[in-house]
Amino acid sequence: MKIVALTLMSRNFYILAAVLGLFAVISGAMSLVPSSYQPGLPANASLWRTVGLVLMLLALGAALVGVMSNLFEQVDRRSEQARLAERRRRRDGRN
Numbered sequence: 001m002k003i004v005a006l007t008l009m010s011r012n013f014y015i016l017a018a019v020l021g022l023f024a025v026i027s028g029a030m031s032l033v034p035s036s037y038q039p040g041l042p043a044n045a046s047l048w049r050t051v052g053l054v055l056m057l058l059a060l061g062a063a064l065v066g067v068m069s070n071l072f073e074q075v076d077r078r079s080e081q082a083r084l085a086e087r088r089r090r091r092d093g094r095n
Contacts, residue, residue, distance in 0.1 A: 010073060013066030020059035027052035 031048035 010066045010070040013062050013069060017059045017063035017066060020055050020062060024052045024055035024059055027055060 027048050031045040031052065
């Protein structure tokens with residue numbers, strides 16, 4: 001049960017990274033659209049590029065956290081399996 005919850009946590013970070021990356025691409029595309037097509041929106045292209053850059057950095061950070069949590073989950077799972085195998089080996093009387 002614990003491993004399933006941890007796996008979902010890293011998957012959530014991957015989903016967050018994908019969504020932030022998509023918004024970063026949309027912000028980058030908005031910087032290329034002429035200001036006449038953006039009524040009521042900030043027409044400054046440098047603002048859109050800055051928002052896109054910040055979102056991309058957040059997406060990369062979320063992806064890094066997802067990868068690291070996945071690696072730590074794998075280490076935790078393998079150490080638990082090794083501990084249980086050692087315990088079984090000792091219980092069976094084989095040293």
